[in-house]
Amino acid sequence: MDKRLKKEEVYTTGDYLKFILPSLIGIFLFVIPLSINGEFTISVALMAGFVQTAFGEALPYIATILITIAALLSLFTKIIQPSLIINRSFLNKLFNVSWIWQITRLLGMIFSIIALFKIGPNSVWSEATGGLLLFDLIPVLFSVFLFAGLFLPLLLNFGLLELCGALFTKIMRPLFTLPGRSSIDCLASWLGDGTIGVLLTNKQYEDGYYTKREAAVIGTTFSVVSITFTIVIMSYLDLEKYFFSFYLTIVIAGLACAFISPRIPPLSRKSNTLYNETEKIDETIPSDISSIKWGLQHAIKQARGNKFTTNLKGGIENVLDMWLGVLPIVMAIGTLALIIAEYTPLFKILGYPFIPVLELMQIPEASEASQTMLIGFADMFLPAIIGSGIESEMTRFVIGCLSITQLIYMSEVGGLLLGSKLPVSFLDLVLIFLQRTIISLPIIVVIAHIIF
Secondary structure, rough: OOOOOOOOOOOOOHHHHHHHHHHHHHHHOOOOEEEEOEOOOOOOHHHHHHHHHHHHHHHHHHHHHHHHHHHHHHHHHHHHOOHHHHHHHHHHHHHOHHHHHHHHHHHHHHHHHHHHHHOOOOOHHHHOHHHHHHHHHHHHHHHHHHHHHHHHHHHHOOHHHHHHHHHHHHHHHHHHOOOOOOOHHHHHHHHHHHHHHHHHHHHHHHHOOOHHHHHHHHHHHHHOHEEEEEEEHHHHOHHHHHHHHHHHHHHHHHHOOOOOOHOOOOHHHHHOOOOOOEEEEEOOOOOOOHHHHHHHHHHHHHOOOOOOOHHHHHHHHHHHHHHHHHHHHHHHHHHHHHHHHHHHHHHHHHHOOOHHHHHOOOOOOOOHHOOOOOOOOOOOHHHHHHHHHOOHHHHHHHHHHHHHOOOOOOOOHHHHHHOOOOOOOHHHHHEEEEHHHHHHHHHHHHHHHHHH
């Protein structure tokens, strides 16, 4: 923060309103849970739902076209290097990608076309693999990206994060090793929607507000699934009557992970430099001014310098970046992960070591439960599918809570993280997934024993 900011500067009512109104709208859209017909959601997700209803069966076709455009244009850019794209920073960033991501985009295009027209190997287009992604997940992401991208500037550009940075640094830094401005990011991720959290974090990281370590911590620690999807998992496992206990368990286990994970590798070893390799921003607040006054000054200064056209352009670029940059990655990596989970015994074999652990923890039907311990890495819904046939409510409770607190699943959040600019590798995601499993499982089991 700029300590040379004039403390005596006078602000008008209009200046305050330019900060307050957009920030309140942003909080309402991204953070405040709404109860609609007995189900919890947030406004952005609600608007996304309207798009899904309105366009319905057309969305997989639209998504396939976008994924194909991304794959072919990036290949064209890689080979031809056209000045029309190379000399424009946004287009260059969007289409001039490394070969590994180029191949991934092409793979996403191939999988999308196969799943859309149900041609080629059944293992690619079945309802458990590519078909699940293209017809169930991708339309949701497409719709969420549309509104999240357009409205993200309300949270990012009108001073809310500057105010939160000043107010919450003394809480976020000692607890989670994060800057205060990340508090609104973490809240939007936790209460709103994990995918929105990843996008918000990525934008803040690219803009130079988070270091590599901070961005990696937020993206892999707080981007949990939405309350709505949590209820879907509970319903599938027939645990609706335990809603309060179920969600409280997720919160306790999730906070434990958020406290421990940033302090151990691989997250603790991430660099404290920014996206452009500059030094970390100084968060120190001068001793002769209160936190709220300091935060307000920076918030209003940030809001006052904003123009509607600039934010509209930024919002449109956000949407295109998500549609063309992220959707192909999710389709490629998610399909591969689901094929492995569905057609190979890999995750079942990996679950064998958990049998004696679960037996030691006195979890009923330990052998059946062990199969769900790691399969969530492919898709968070898979543990619920496998665990739904288990008789013990206690075991289903453990499976459901663990599948959510593990957080890293390749069919959505994992694919989003890898497709973003956040400094996390596939190996990082594997290690963090295992860490979260090891940290969460004992906590969930202890609470389950208390409840049952």
